[in-house]
Amino acid sequence: MDKKRFLNHVLSSRDSILDxxxxxxxxxxxxxxxxxxxxxxxQLPLQNEQxxxxxxxxxxxxxxxxxxxxxxxxxxxxxxxxxxxxxxxxLIKNLKYHxxxxxxxxxxxxxxLFLRNLINKGRISKTDLGTGLDEEKIKKIRQTxxxxxxxxNCLLVxxxxxxxxERWRGFNQVSAIAKTVTAHFxxxxxxxxxxxxxxxxxxxxxxxxxxxxxxxxxxxxxxxxANRRVIIVDDVTTTxxxxxxxxxxxxxxxxxxxxxxxxxxx
Numbered sequence: 001m002d003k004k005r006f007l008n009h010v011l012s013s014r015d016s017i018l019d020x021x022x023x024x025x026x027x028x029x030x031x032x033x034x035x036x037x038x039x040x041x042x043q044l045p046l047q048n049e050q051x052x053x054x055x056x057x058x059x060x061x062x063x064x065x066x067x068x069x070x071x072x073x074x075x076x077x078x079x080x081x082x083x084x085x086x087x088x089x090x091l092i093k094n095l096k097y098h099x100x101x102x103x104x105x106x107x108x109x110x111x112x113l114f115l116r117n118l119i120n121k122g123r124i125s126k127t128d129l130g131t132g133l134d135e136e137k138i139k140k141i142r143q144t145x146x147x148x149x150x151x152x153n154c155l156l157v158x159x160x161x162x163x164x165x166e167r168w169r170g171f172n173q174v175s176a177i178a179k180t181v182t183a184h185f186x187x188x189x190x191x192x193x194x195x196x197x198x199x200x201x202x203x204x205x206x207x208x209x210x211x212x213x214x215x216x217x218x219x220x221x222x223x224x225x226a227n228r229r230v231i232i233v234d235d236v237t238t239t240x241x242x243x244x245x246x247x248x249x250x251x252x253x254x255x256x257x258x259x260x261x262x263x264x265x266x
Contacts, residue, residue: 024100027090036091036106045085046114047265053077053240060121061145062259073247076145077240077260080114088264092235095173104173107235107263108180115151115185115261122148147229147257155225156182156189156261157250159234159242160218162198177263178233192222193232193246202242210241218249225254231261238266 025032028040050062054072057065063076081088088110095103122144147154158174166172175191182189197217202210232246237260247258 027094028087035094035100035103036087040087041106041109044087044110045081046117047079047081048117050076050079053079053237060143061118061148063145072240072244073251073258074240074244075147075247075257075259077237077243077262078114078118079237079262079265080111081264083236083264083266085264092263095176096169096235099170101171101173101176104176105180108177108184111177111181111233111261111263112184115181119148119151145257145259147231147259150229151185152187154187154229154231156187156231156233157193157246158189158191159232159246160191160193160195162195164198165195174234177235181233181261190222192220193249194219194221202238210239214241214245218246220249220253222253225250227254227256229257229259230255231259234260234262236264236266237262 023032024035026034026037026040028036028043031037049058050060051058052063052065052068053074053076054068055065059065061076062078063069064072064074069075083089083092091103091107094100095107156178158172158178161169161172161174178189181187195217196219199213199217202214230250232243232250234243237243240260243260243262247255247260250258
């Protein structure tokens with residue numbers, strides 16, 4: 001048996017054993033045979049109010065406020081949900097630590113629903129145009145980041161795992177989530193951002209330690225991004241250190257804007 005077939009056999013056996021240890025049932029209501037039933041999915045709360053990730057000042061589209069922007073390579077972060085929600089937390093944990101790959105589709109659908117709402121926030125309806133653009137509507141247009149209107153032309157980049165970590169897990173859970181999003185919106189997905197250093201997981205560190213720990217961990221392996229708008233996808237953000245370090249590399253590679261898109265804020 002060659003190396004690739006042996007690895008596939010090991011992963012398949014692992015998945016079968018995990019199915020016995022962790023039987024599939026709805027994480028919301030316990031219905032057997034599904035990780036999350038349609039009814040419980042519809043009840044997942046979206047984080048409709050966005051805010052500056054640094055100072056937490058509320059705004060419509062998650063951009064960094066004027067006082068905070070200079071400290072970040074990121075232009076803003078879109079947060080779809082809250083990690084304090086037990087179902088959202090369970091979906092993420094089971095995907096990452098119990099290797100339940102099917103959950104990537106569910107979390108991807110959650111991000112799709114969130115992005116639809118975000119797009120609708122910035123949209124001017126035919127009714128608005130028919131009744132005329134008053135001061136409030138003009139203000140709304142001005143406050144809406146251009147990326148919202150140009151989402152179809154964005155490049156989606158999942159936060160990469162170090163190869164050692166990805167081999168241990170068997171897949172990159174963020175890439176799997178991002179694929180569902182790109183397929184729905186017909187966006188371009190790139191996995192050309194790579195992780196070049198293996199470090200202590202960020203979840204175990206303080207805010208100050210996170211910034212130091214993640215420094216110089218990423219590299220861009222393709223040609224110049226030529227003023228592309230980029231959306232970095234991750235499952236959870238706490239301080240934004242990982243997203244910001246990715247954004248530094250992408251802007252050095254020529255990206256004009258870099259925004260974060262995460263399932264939840266931890």
